[in-house]
Amino acid sequence: MKKVLGLILFLSCFGFTASAQNCNADFLGTKTLYKKGKQKATPAPARYVPVFINHVGRHGARHLTKDVTASFAYGLLLSKADSAGALTEKGKKLQQMVIALQKVEKGNIKSISAEGVSELQGISERMFARYSNVFKGKPNLNVMITKEIRTKQSADAFLKGLNSKLKETASINEYTDDTHLRFYDASPAYKRFEDEVDKSELTLSLQKKERLAELNNAVAGRFFKDDFLSRIDAGERSKFVTDVFGFATIVFSLDKEIKQAGFNNSDLDFKSLFSCDELSKLSLFDMVDDYLKKGPGTDNNGIQVRVAVPLLVDFINSADEYIKTGKYNACLRFAHAETTAPFATLLQISTADKVSKDISKVNAAWKCSGIIPLSSNIQWVFYKKKGTTSYLVKILLNEKEAHITGLNTRSFPYYKWSDLRALYLTKLSKLNVKLTDDMASYLTNLK
Secondary structure (H helix, E strand, O other): OHHHHHHHHHHHHHHHHHHHHOOOHHHHHHHOOOOOOOOOOOOOOOOEEEEEEEEEEEOOOEOOOOOHHHOHHHHHHHHHHOOOOOEOHHHHHHHHHHHHHHHHHOOOOOOEOHHHHHHHHHHHHHHHHHOHHHHOOOOEEEEEEOOOHHHHHHHHHHHHHHHOOOOOOOEEEEEEOHHHHOHHHOOHHHHHHHHHHHHOHHHHHHHHHOOHHHHHHHHHHOOEOHHHHOOOOHHHHHHHHHHHHHHHHHHHHOHHHHHHOOOOHHHHOHHHHOOHHHHHHHHHHHHHHHHHHHOOOOOOOOHHHHOOHHHHHHHHHHHHHHHHHOOOOEEEEEEOHHHHHHHHHHOOEOOOOOOOOOHHHHHHOOOHHHHOOOOOEEEEEEEEEOOOOOEEEEEEEOOEEOOEOOOOOOEOOEEEHHHHHHHHHHHHHHOOOOOOOOHHHHHHHOO
8 A cells, every 4th residue: 555655646746747847838928939820711702812911910039128137036046145045956056047048148138039030031921922912023011110129120030031032122111100009108098007907906816816925935935045035025026936937938939049059948948947837827927917908808998909099090091092002012010919919909800809707717718829929910911803993801810810700791701891991990980089180199198
């Protein structure tokens, strides 16, 4: 009997260790690497050909957005605990990983990674393969980026992939457009809303239900000796764990850079320092935060969605301009997760506009990794019937054909442009917005 119990105990311990080492990547959330859509393209109705593309995409897989040495975890590990002799063996292991990450990230902060370049090039090459008629001859492209360097780098990678397929290099009109692409930064009311979410009963009750404080204590306790740990308050433990979890998620985007710096992936395997359950719970907190601030939240007509109205206005106006003048073959925008997530909800894309009844099970209604992974994108592909002025539009989320909630069509995934436009104009009208309104003023006055 003792042998049997011993075997069960051994297998249980082994099972925990294995799970901690071999968790799947579901915990990555918005740092999930982009996967090309496997769905086959539905043939267009007879005599319809693609003629114009309206596109917005998130930047590609990236490096950290602030230096490792500026993180709370770095200071606590290297400036305080190390000099105090307060690191456990796992703490020393973590310290070496953080030092390695700093070497990998030196000179790369805020930039996209080699993985990000590959993601964007792949998207543009597939776009050309599927809709080559849009890019025939010498295409004229309208390209919009934000003030952040990673969107410029993403645009460059995308265009490099596209130009490699063109017979003639495209003519590019490129400019920064933060009003339509970083709308979330331009609205004082939305910034206040973000702060309110952090302090909301919904957020605090989830943290209590999922025992976030106990999780932070357990994780921090792995790396620091008891006397030192007793001097770190709850807020500091939370900052520390958040930083280390952030390191665990970012390294998946840095495969090539890790090798170039002379390290193996195992040298920066931060996730091995957590159990799978801890990774899952930390991911849940991040996902709920994204869902409440960037997605449907508790109201899919809330300010976190309405803040994306400038982008919808820009999409409609640019489509109207194409139909009227044919000036641009495609409008290509490169932005952020905070751009694409609310826009997907505003458009009523069926996988992105569901309000979850149970915030702890948000993944069942709104799967963050499927909506806003790295390089996430939304495309409106316009088709024109030869010899007519009839247009159809196919909407894609991450290159997958999307259903629009509340709009019917006899030829899914193709919607009549007149129907789609009317749906969105009605939505804008209810918000007292016109296509001619100044969007900077809209954001300033948004409530």
